Amino acid sequence: MEGSLFQWIVFFAMAFLAIFCALMVVTRRNPIHSAVFLIVNFFAIAVIYLLLGSQFIAIAQVMVYAGAIMMLVVFTIMLISVEEARRVPMVRLSAGKVFGVILAILLFVELLYGLMVKALPGKVGPFTPERLQAVGPVRTVGGLLMSKYLLAFELASVVLLIGIIGAVILAKKER
Amino acid sequence: MIPPALYLALSAVIFTIGVIGVLLRRDAIVIFMCIEMMLSAVGITLIAASRYLHSMDGVIFVFLAMTVAAAEAAVGLAIFVLLHRIYKGVKVDEINLMKW
Numbered sequence: 001m002e003g004s005l006f007q008w009i010v011f012f013a014m015a016f017l018a019i020f021c022a023l024m025v026v027t028r029r030n031p032i033h034s035a036v037f038l039i040v041n042f043f044a045i046a047v048i049y050l051l052l053g054s055q056f057i058a059i060a061q062v063m064v065y066a067g068a069i070m071m072l073v074v075f076t077i078m079l080i081s082v083e084e085a086r087r088v089p090m091v092r093l094s095a096g097k098v099f100g101v102i103l104a105i106l107l108f109v110e111l112l113y114g115l116m117v118k119a120l121p122g123k124v125g126p127f128t129p130e131r132l133q134a135v136g137p138v139r140t141v142g143g144l145l146m147s148k149y150l151l152a153f154e155l156a157s158v159v160l161l162i163g164i165i166g167a168v169i170l171a172k173k174e175r
Numbered sequence: 176m177i178p179p180a181l182y183l184a185l186s187a188v189i190f191t192i193g194v195i196g197v198l199l200r201r202d203a204i205v206i207f208m209c210i211e212m213m214l215s216a217v218g219i220t221l222i223a224a225s226r227y228l229h230s231m232d233g234v235i236f237v238f239l240a241m242t243v244a245a246a247e248a249a250v251g252l253a254i255f256v257l258l259h260r261i262y263k264g265v266k267v268d269e270i271n272l273m274k275w
Contacts, residue, residue, distance in 0.1 A: 011177055015185045022189050022212055026196035031204050038208050041189075045215050052182070052226045057218070057237050064241050065215055069248040073211075076252040077204055080259045100198035104191055111187035115180055125230030141234055149235050156242040163246025170253035 011051055018044035031077045035070060042066040053129065056138045182223035189216035203255055203265035207248075214244050 021041035049058035196209035225233025
């Protein structure tokens with residue numbers, strides 16, 4: 001067992017919380033309950049990000065996923081009535097669904113197999129944890145976004161702008 | 176440090192649960208939520224890889240994927256509102272206008 005005991009405790013607590021909430025998202029009948037469990041799932045994943053030493057992404061996860069996106073989802077569920085969703089049985093078993101679940105489990109087995117065959121491949125980069133600690137992880141991310149990845153950063157803002165315009169045009173009332 | 180395989184396994188588990196949710200549920204909003212869950216599960220893989228390979232590329236990648244997810248949420252939920260106006264509900268198997 002390498003690493004401090006605290007890290008292991010936090011990791012397993014958050015991992016089980018995330019998996020439990022993911023199962024709840026899939027199995028709850030009321031979409032509002034699914035949404036609330038998904039918010040908890042996002043928070044657990046944000047803690048996992050913190051454990052991996054990337055504070056910027058953890059905060060962005062809480063603000064963008066748990067804050068903005070889930071607020072939009074909850075608003076949409078409220079806008080679209082969910083009353084009729086409660087009465088019908090949730091899963092009507094059909095051949096297609098059974099086949100789909102078998103494929104999903106196959107996918108999982110493949111993912112785990114790929115994980116076990118080989119150590120993590122790839123080139124080792126220059127950003128060691130000591131260097132990140134010296135500069136500050138968030139500052140490093142900001143510096144990279146403003147220098148090496150400036151084009152991608154600007155394109156992301158264009159994507160967001162087009163998303164906003166598209167949403168407004170789509171949701172506009174019929175004239 | 177915790178071995179990276181554990182993070183990748185956690186990511187795989189959450190991703191698979193999301194896949195099963197997409198395949199089993201009929202409510203378009205729940206399917207959308209499962210897709211968001213899969214996106215953030217992939218984020219764990221990228222961050223873990225970038226942490227253990229001493230690289231920042233994965234962090235930037237997750238940040239950009241988050242931007243796309245936000246834009247996707249705005250447009251997708253607007254489409255659900257539109258579908259609700261036409262079909263009075265967002266069950267994916269009732270939306271069969273283009274079915275052959």
